[in-house]
Amino acid sequence: MVLAEGTRATARRVLCAAVRRLQEAGVPEPEASAEILLSELTGLRRGELYAGEFDLSRRQLERYAEWIAARERREPVQRILGYAYFRNLRLQLNEETLVPRPETESVVEAVLERVDRRGGSCRVLDLGTGSGAIAVSVAQERPRCRVYATDVSEAALRIARLNAAAAGVEVEFRRADLAAGLEDLVNGVDLLVSNPPYVPAGDIPRLMPEVRDWDPPRALDGGPDGLAFYRRIFSEAGRLLAPGAELVLEVGDGREGDVLRIGELYGYVARGVRTDLGSTPRAVLLSREV
Incomplete structure (x- = not known):
């Protein structure tokens, strides 16, 4: 998910690249995985990720690249994040749950x-x-x-x-x-x-x-x-x-x-x-x- 030198690292561009990677890796529901991870990283709602030109910092890009690589290895989104949403709760997880x-x-x-x-x-x-x-x-x-x-x-x-x-x-x-x-x-x-x-x-x-x-x-x-x-x-x-x-x-x-x-x-x-x-x-x- 490396962008060409001088290219703006917008949420939309990075998200599209992530979806392609997950599709190529055979990950189920690649769009949902890529969107949820980027939404949690940026604090934007999933619908907002495509709506505007939101620049990502280098640190965000690095973290997102790590998360997408983990998802390519079929690590669940919730394991990557360390938490899951359930009813009204955000629940922390570990290897025993x-x-x-x-x-x-x-x-x-x-x-x-x-x-x-x-x-x-x-x-x-x-x-x-x-x-x-x-x-x-x-x-x-x-x-x-x-x-x-x-x-x-x-x-x-x-x-x-x-x-x-x-x-x-x-x-x-x-x-x-x-x-x-x-x-x-x-x-x-x-x-x-x-x-x-x-x-x-x-x-x-x-x-x-x-x-x-x-x-x-x-x-x-x-x-x-x-x-x-x-x-x-x-x-x-x-x-x-x-x-x-x-x-x-x-x-x-x-x-x-x-x-x-x-x-x-x-x-x-x-x-x-x-x-x-x-x-x-x-x-x-x-x-x-x-």
């Missing part, structure tokens, strides 16, 4: 719906919180809830705590492997939510490089059939749930029926499915009967 995806926003919507049906106040537990996307969103949007969140990774919890502090909300974060170590919550959780690992182990090598090479493997690997963590949740978390408690679990494409059937085997009652913005079933709802 998944990049929060728009599909998971439908999981939050399902949680908020259940909270509202309970009068807007309840105890919510987010298992495997990662960056804190779900837990921090719930705490921000339903401040009367008491929100707990766990992760097995201390590095992930450090980031989640930073994200909660940045959002100005209180979430009680704990290091735990699913239900282990949460004895004080026995019979106290009204709503349990989780986005567990759900990719079948054998499918991981076939994932897009942005996921396969950059997301933490243990946040992806759902065991041989992709359902190992659901079995553990249904088996281990039941003792944490108050009578009549509800579960909202994110699921992989086409797996909603499998997860609901497993839940029913463990004595839970299926309460429905919620779709994401692409109309794909993304969250299953279950309850623990009194």
Whole structure:
């Protein structure tokens, strides 16, 4: 992305050059990647990048060239920036956190719906919180809830705590492997939510490089059939749930029926499915009967 001597380094020219490089490298949605990175670098809205002649400094050019080179290597935009946007939040990331995806926003919507049906106040537990996307969103949007969140990774919890502090909300974060170590919550959780690992182990090598090479493997690997963590949740978390408690679990494409059937085997009652913005079933709802 080197411009000829004496040529003005305008945002438009640099952006067009970046898009061509990403196209040649076979990067999916090259325009979106190039625009988002330049928008974040300059503070301009994406539509403004083409609207005028905005000169870039040498430092900006160097940084943008580094970012485009990283994107050519299929590093996700969010990893390059070190943060991701999710609902009303800008979430910091590290190597132990998944990049929060728009599909998971439908999981939050399902949680908020259940909270509202309970009068807007309840105890919510987010298992495997990662960056804190779900837990921090719930705490921000339903401040009367008491929100707990766990992760097995201390590095992930450090980031989640930073994200909660940045959002100005209180979430009680704990290091735990699913239900282990949460004895004080026995019979106290009204709503349990989780986005567990759900990719079948054998499918991981076939994932897009942005996921396969950059997301933490243990946040992806759902065991041989992709359902190992659901079995553990249904088996281990039941003792944490108050009578009549509800579960909202994110699921992989086409797996909603499998997860609901497993839940029913463990004595839970299926309460429905919620779709994401692409109309794909993304969250299953279950309850623990009194």
